[in-house]
Amino acid sequence: MANSELQLAIVQAETRRHFLRSLGSGIGTLFFGTSLAKYVAAANARGAEGSNLSFARDAATPLSLLPPQFPAKVRRVIYLHMAGAPSQLELFDYKPELKRLDGQDCPASFLAGKRFAFISGVPKLLGSQYPFKQAGKSGQWISDRLPYIAEHADEICFIKSMRTDQFNHAPAQLLVHTGNPRLGYPAFGSWVLYGLGTENQNLPGFIVLLSGGKSPDGGKQLWSSGFLPSVYQGVQCRSHGEPVLYLNNPPGVDRALRRTMLDTIDDIDRQTHTEFGNPETVTRIAQYEMAFRMQMDATDAMDIHKEPESVRARYGCKPVGSEFANNCLVARRLAERGVRFIQLYHWGWDSHGADAKEALNLGFNDRCREVDQPTGALLADLKERGLLEDTLLVWGGEFGRTPMRENRNGQEMKYVGRDHNPGAFTIWLAGGGVKPGITYGQTDEMGYEIVKDPVDIRDLHASMLYMLGFDYHKLTYSFQGLEQKLTSVKPARVIGEILA
Amino acid sequence: MELAFLMDGWAHRFGERYRAALFAFLPILLLFSLIIFFPPDGRERAQWIQFIGRFHPLAVHLPIALMLLVPVLELAGRWEKFAYLRLSSRFVLGLATIAASFAAFLGWCLARSGSYSGALVTQHMWGGVSLAVICWLGWSLRGRLVGPHAEKLYATTLTVGVLVVCWTGYRGGQVSQGEDHLTEYMPSPLRRVLGLSSAVPLVEAAPGSFYEVRVQPILAEHCASCHGTKRQKNNLRLDSYGWLMRGGKHGAVIKPGNLEGSDLFRRITLSPDSDDFMPKEKRQALSLDQRKTIELWISAGASGTLPLNAIKDLPAGVVAVAPIEVSFPQIDSATVAKARTEIASALRQLQDRFPNILNYESRGSADLVLNASLLGGKFGDTDLEALAPVAEHIVVADFSRTAVTDRAAPAIARMKHLRVLRLAETKITDRTLRSVSSLDQLRSLNVYGTGVTAAAFPFLEKLAKLEHFYAGRTSIQLGASVPQSLMGKLVL
Secondary structure, rough: HHHHHHHHHHHHHOHHHHHHHHHHHHHHHHHHHHHHHHHHHHHHHHHHHOOOOOOOOOOOOOOOOOOOOOOOOEEEEEEEEOOOOOOOOHHHHHHHHHHOOOOOEEHHHHHHHOOOOEOOOEEEEEOOOEEEEOOOOOOOOEEOOOOHOOOOOOHHEEEEEEEOOOOOHHHHHHHHOOOOOOOOOOOHHHHHHHHHHHOOOOOOOEEEEEEEOOOOOOOHHHOOOOOOHHOOOOEEOOOOOOOOOOOOOOOOOOOHHHHHHHHHHHHHHHHHHHOOOOHHHHHHHHHHHHOOOOOHHHHHHHHHHHHHHHHHHOOOOOOOOOHHHHHHHHHHHHHHHOOEEEEEEEEOOOOOOOOHHOOOOHHHHHHHHHHHHHHHHHHHHHOOOOHHHHHHEEEEEEEEEEEEEOEOOOOOOOOOOEEEEOOOOOEEEEOOOOOEEEOOOOOOOOOOEEEOOEEEEHHHHHHHHHHHHHOOOEEEEEEEEEEEOOOOOOOOOHHHHHOO | OOOHHHOOOOOOOHHHHHHHHHHHHHHHHHHHHHHHHHOOOOOOOHHHHHHHHHHHHHHHHHHHHHHHHHHHHHHHHHHHHHHHHHHHHHHHHHHHHHHHHHHHHHHHHHHHHOOOOOOOHHHHHHHHHHHHHHHHHHHHHOOOOOHHHHHHHHHHHHHHHHHHHHHHHHHHHHHOOOOOOOOOOOOOHHHHHHHOOOOOOOOOOOOEHHHHHHHHHHHHHHOOOOOOOOOOOHOOOOOOHHHHOOOOOOOOOOOOOOOOHHHHHHHHHOOOOOEEEOOOOOOOOOHHHHHHHHHHHHHOOOOOOOHHHHHHOOOHHHHOOOHHHHOOOOHHHHHHHHHHHHHHHHHHHHHOOOOOOOEEEOOOOOOOEEEEHHHHOOOHHHHHHHHHHHHHHEEEEEEOOOOOOOHHHHHHHOOOOOOEOOOOOOOOOHHHHHHOOOOOOOEEEEEOOOOOOOOHHHHOOOOOOOOOOOOOOOOOOOOOOOOOHHHHOEEO
16 A cells, blocks of 8 residues: 555656656667677677686586687796896897997987986996807807707797887886786786696696795785686795795694594685675685695695706705796796796896996996796706696796986996896797797897887787787776786787797 | 058059059969968968869979960961961960969969978079069060060060979979989980989899898888889889989989988987978888898998898898797687597596696697696605506696605606606605606606616606706716707706
């Protein structure tokens, strides 16, 4: 009764104006209903044809294996990031003309319209601090600082025309690893894990190892899963001591007791999930379970003392002070164990020349020594074991360095250094999927600007995804109304010229 | 007021007859101010001025004809029979003044609209303006001044006018047709009489010469769209050696052995924002390697017969690699589902038994990838035999560090589409390799850290597609025992 009274009251409250207003929007609705319907139908039809790949999985096994879109040359990635941006002019981009002009005033055309972090006034041109040699049958020019890497010149594909639009470390690193200079986007490793899952459910599929005494400027955001479910985020592990802190059982707790405890927590979590349906609860359950399994496997995988002394010596592992070497050896052990994405960061390449540690003639030398032998050993070891044929190894920084000597506040500095140059830098790739022993792209005679075949970060990403078996348009995740993808919205190009 | 009064008085003193003449000088003054304040600077301008300017070549012929007509009228009028002609010369001169001023204005429009600048244009421009002034002078003198000198002054004006017409017309022809447009096809005997260099027939480059193989492709890529068969900007063609060496309307663009004197090289190496830089209009500039190639060729004498290998220190990347575009394979889900039906149920059972190590190679195929190495010692010969229902679909199999032994060899041999087989750090021996030798699709075989010996080489020689044989940490050593067919494939 009350209900019909209410309806009557509502009807009586309707005025002529209400009627006219709803009439107007009603006509609009009619129009959209007829004219838009066909677009909606067309869009649905496209979806049904399988233009979007499905990455749907059982909520309890979010990391289960999914096949790539097409047969892949590469099944795992080892990414060696030299945080701070190593100077390509001291390592790979051989510029005899710059050496000839060493010490002369920088031409004005180099400075017009450019922003620098520290250079001011008119800086001097700075030739390479180290001699270059041709290496291998391919005759690639490599600095004498990297004799071990040079031994593998015929395995390496150099891209000497990388460019970025970020000239500060953190955003540039974010761009390299998440495809976006801002926070909140998933790392490359997270995308790969989301797209392919991982074979080894007892280890994280995306592992991060740090060395060099400092985290990269981009921080943990560099291996965050962004808007992807957090189960796909990178797991930072330590290369000595306990690999993952608080993973081991505390004194007095054995594995059986831990199991009982986890079962109880899982029960509660499941109830919570049925009640609220938050997928992050499932992530939490999966992570507890993984941690339980990892108690056995992670410790074993990270323990380089399980390797013979000869192998450790080859990588240059020492009792102290060889973190990068240890991490490289761990990387190989993880690759063998089916870890999908292994990310190393080695800090200390920001060679401004402001102090001895970051001077091209001092600290830079130490950095080269720290990474050269382990990188060369990793390449050799992967190759011998047949792992290199389906592993992609990437080595590089977040931007390049200027051919001008840094002159902070317009004054000559005590140590030799170079400022940031987002306009050109070198990254190299090796392993499955890339043509060995080639150089792609070219910079000018000063190594300052790209003159041939520029490669944007998104082009590199698109190419790496191609090697992993994906069309970069198709590895997507719906978020905020957009089919989000690693390469973001700008068109990218798969660099066909470097593909094997 | 004062000034106006003075002007008025001055005009009166000259008499009413001159007022029209003075008034006619105003457009010429305007022309002067246009040229002085807005000189042609080679910069592109808006469409109207361009559109109007294009009528300049059409309009110039009228003042030329009129200016040449006046002396004809004057001379012919000396005969009594044609005396009446002299009466019309004043009218013709007035017409010529208007036509010359108008043509000069159009000329300024054309020059101002861009793509015209330089000494030739400036000379032609001043020639045109002078002509307008001379026409006006002649018109003012004709029939107005009286006295002994007037006739002489008038005759001189006409003579100078005819000379200026000829000179300006020639300069104009040079601007539009090229600097040698009159002499280009002059017969050799006449050239010799005039002391001009004799015309050289076009010499073409030798087939397979350095020019043809290295230089011509660069010019074809970057220059020939404006300097080729379709368009010949500045009368310059760069689509063959002969045309290149002939040069354009400003003369030769290549001076053999002389880099500084070679205008072509100067222009391609300028800063891209320079007005003279080539190629123009934001077209792709020549790469450093290409510039270097042209530089070396000019320095070596810019010959059309220079052999291909005569220049040694060529930059490496001279021969450009064509860009390789990648296409993404399309998946036809119906075909895939059909191909998968026969193994689907068996695969599901196996995936339950071995979770996460067995899956399709890609979303578009029914081939399988297996990674048993993750199970380590828990995966043995019986497990391997359990894979039999899907064996022929497995294309990549990794049994490294498993408990697999020689007893599993027949089961491996049944995986006859295997491309990659990994048996690293297992107990297998040469006996397994003997069975494996029937796997004719095998590209990669890994026996790292096993008991395999050099005695297995004969089995491997049957594998026609084998690319890599990983045999590190075995008894196999690099040496004479390695057969020729395995050299380059063996990785230790």
